[in-house]
Amino acid sequence: MVTRRTVLKSGAALGLFTLAGCAPQGTKASSAPSTPAKSVDVAAAGTVTLSMLDFWGGDSAKWVGNAVKAYQQKYPNVTIKRTSVDWGQLTQTANLRLKEKNPPDIITVNNGWQSLGTLSKAGLVLNLDGYSKSFGWDRFPSTILRQTQFTADGTEMGSGSLFATPVASSSLIGLYYNKTILERVGATVPTDLASFEDACTKAKAAGVVPIGYGSQDKGSSTAILLALQDLFGDQKKINDFVYSTGSVKADEIGMKDAAERLKSYQDKGWLTPNHAGIQFADAGDAFLKGKSAFRFEYTGTLAFQGAQKQEYGYVQLPQVTGGKVVGTGASTAVALGSKCKNPDVAASFLDFLAGPQTAQYVVENGFLPLLNDVKAPADNPEFGTEITGQRSLDKDNGYVPYFDWSTPSMLDTLGGQVQQLLAGRSTPDALVKAVQADYDKFQTAR
Template structure:
């Protein structure tokens, strides 16, 4: 399995966006989001065989290992089915691609297909700059608004004036692979404390106490790189807050503030975990990757992380399982989730029909089946089943099926603003070190969101 972390520090990306002149909401030669990213021609062609010979230049972030193998198999399958269309791929590491996107899209010869990150960190700013094609006509032609779960589709929608996320026009599509935050567990340690896989939040809380009493670290965590706090924190928010409120806050809908999302209780609970000794000793000085390795080495009962992120060797996965943190109110588990990557089309492309056909294929059932063949979590197609005898992968696929069937995904909380990830991590670190309060964390996050909403005119 492969790590597809979706929340990352974006300071470098913001510098690039500022330098590219995009944060102001327009680029030279356009009049803002409503110009060059218009919905395009009224009549679209959806039969690739009728498009003639086309070469599509594709920039993606599937730059190595299983990621590259999956994307290569998708491209090969597409070209085999439609030999008149050639895919010319360029792969870059995620951070490099995000930093390069603005200038690449502003160039005279941009890639036809690009992989912007969701939220205001990347996709929203590119929409405001008029650099991404409005895909509404293709969404209608291919039926994306019906075939994609609304909770996933919303992650690719923006108003054409660039002021609202999560509603309006479609500016990207998910690939048929999931990236989400889940809870990993050690099967033998769970059995050792006489517990079962938690199906209620009370059972999860009880397992933490039992592990502590048995001398087992309840939750492995490392935050020296400020890359370990958000996974459990976002999961707790999902457990305590209503799905609609979390989404409304991230999408700046109505007057929903972060205090209404479950975030305050999540912060408080996280602090209680730390005070009770439920977290890895000296976690503030431990790197997140080292914490994950410690978990794999049998040093903890639970570990919050992104799907496919455990540093497992061949044969090790049978000792572990995964689940979504149950909701405190007993409802269907809500999951911080998205596609493993998102594909958008340059507003300057000369091959929009062919590009949209590839987007449709990458979101299709064959692409999901190829994901399973490569041992990565599928998305969008609940009928795609896990193969082989890997119980951890079977758990992962079941989680993805639940998202596809029940529409229980929420966006990553930090998508709400370009700086919220850093704000949350900085204030959480201060609180956990005893230098500030839980209230200070919530207040700072709320101010960050309010300040950014004002820049959008909301």
Template sequence: MITNRRTFLGLAAAAVSIPLAGCAPGGSAPASSSAPTDVNTDPASLPETTITTLDTWTDKASMQSQWVTAVNAAFTAKYPKLKVKRTSATFDDINKTLKLKLSDTSAPDVVPANNGWQGIGTFAKAGLILNLDAYAKGYGWDKRIPATIATMHQVAADGSQIGTGSWFGAPIAQGGFITVYFNRSKLDKLGLATPTTFDEFTTSLSKAKAAGEVPMMIGTQDQWLSTTTLFALMNVFAEKQKIADFVYGTGGAATDIGMKEAGALYQQWAADSYLPKNFAGTPGSDSGQAFVEGTGVYYFYYSDSLPFNNVATANKFGTFLLPTEGMPLQATGASNQNFSIATKSKSPDAAAAYLDFASSTEAGDIALKTGVMPFNGTFTKPADAGALLADELAELNAVQETDGFVPYFDWASPTMLDTLGAQTQLLLAGKITPDQLVEACQKDYDAFRKSQGK
């Protein structure tokens, strides 16, 4: 099974964003109704309890599942009275049912609510997830979590805006970017080095095609994977602040965010046969598996989300971020899950202790030992780090240095992923123009903003 960043954000074990039925902005309760003030942030003093968690890592053999299993064990070892009962489901299933789960008295304590309006924005507005400000202050999240990352987990107190205000989730200490994977042996066979400029990358695509290779493996039957490359390319053509302003609703227009230029180049790559035959009819999970098994030189995907079940397999591949010419390095990335606490949780103090641990440097060190990319800080490469993990740490530390984290564009509205997934499919098929792609994005955005009275 393939997993991806929609495993948590969706970034999924394969997924497509599905609107949350009956959970539109303007829900039953204001966000401020779920803001506890009398909290305990001393985990050692908490009574014995079992914290129920839900995540999207359904493949027990995956390295991400191995990571969270190790984190849970380390948490209980540190706080023996606090046990963790973990369950998993695909993002697709969670996206369909999470509102109902959160509305039930037996709701899990910790849930993987998607970032943006698809998840925490809508759930906070409806009063279904807890305002975590008191815990953030008590545990010092605002001091140890970078501001650009913290913003991804915040919603205005009245539920009117994402990217500002109160904490309604916390970033786990395992994360990733939309990155470019490459097959090491194929790149060597082509006599090519890892691209360090955007021109070098585009030139290598034509050389791969000339050599009879599939330059870029992809499968867009599920729509969502078609947006991955688009979002990565937008970072080449627009500064991070313009994209962030649009996503968080603080300014700008769809014409300012590099989408037209990214769409034009993406469409040209499809016309030049840089993508595999029948990519439009290939499920994302099949395309990822095919890449791991040797089809394709490059693959745009999410860090640590290809079906690598061991370090030896992972090290056959490398990864790099698209170079951003004339701008500081920036990349679309986030923690590999937003964890929120259900308002109906019977053990919110214990659940908050779990969020604190799962977002900590200690949990990041566990990621390193597992062979996956940590998050929420700068980490030193272990002496025994595999080749892929070494690439990922270089990416993380480079983006930390420039504070170049760009929010996922589909967070801009509850339906943006659906809209852009469908429109990008049409773009790659040559049925719409890049201008029409931009128009569809703006139309979706405007309709949502209007529904909010903006």
């Protein structure tokens, strides 16, 4: 799971690796898959030092630090030198860092065209297909692995070869609720869109703001739209659109249905009054203070404290048709620099970052684990509901990527359209047309 950076990471786009030898210096990453030894014996590798450049900070740095320490204890011959910098700084300079005389062996990257797509096309990160087979990374949901795949010519995302892997942490978009408010207005925890809207009707009638919202920030204002789209859109079509296959149009992915629903919520007075002047942080703070019944949000952005862990919950609503659980979600992507001196050992470490021991560190620091079956803290039922939502996506292989990965400018386009829609200066049809125009422009330019 990722913290507030998730919104920005998604907007900016928006979250490895035998002892046989070194990666060819300067070789195009897309030219050939990695060729690991049939078995990796890290303990017999001799003294190995790996450099890792990442953007994990705050509480995220704690689980990463624990994983590094545990791996070094398991393999005392390996030293991992970790350097952490600001997410924006790393994303903007990753290509330069990987071209340096002493580039990082392992690097966290942002998903999408302008980050991982650019790095893979330029040959700055390794093709990991060989390591995927060696370490069995097909254990991850295919809808997660697809997020870091690119074709060899760099023209298509979501297919081709693997250029980064996930870690044992993830972030989703879903629905948070206040149990106390729901009980007070005579509503139950929603299990689908209909029961959610029934609860909103009851909250409004009781004088409670149904949906906490702030739309001043373009990026974060889209969370509610994307969550609704996941309820209406066909999962495959959403994926194919984002991954720029060219076979799907913006009017086929549930975007209009989501925009119409969102506009209806505005018309019914279900959104926080004067939300256009409310910043992201203030909207989240108001929800935690009990100012609304619900809030659509990225996991990891609301800091539940004390009694709030008992009072709040999270749900991943199923689709309107068919009942499958589909939701926007991703993990931090980690790549191997093309000049990595010990790619096999690095691969072993990245496999460790995605494994159950690391997942336990992730949970202990309040983040969502990816795939691994880890127990939620008994004293934090709110977090338990988030893990339940995560597992429902794992079960249904129901992930779709952050929608703005579809083009470098999509988040700005989508956020601006949401603001105009709710201000009465745009329509659902116009929003969909703007999305298609942004997509077409990018397709023509690339």
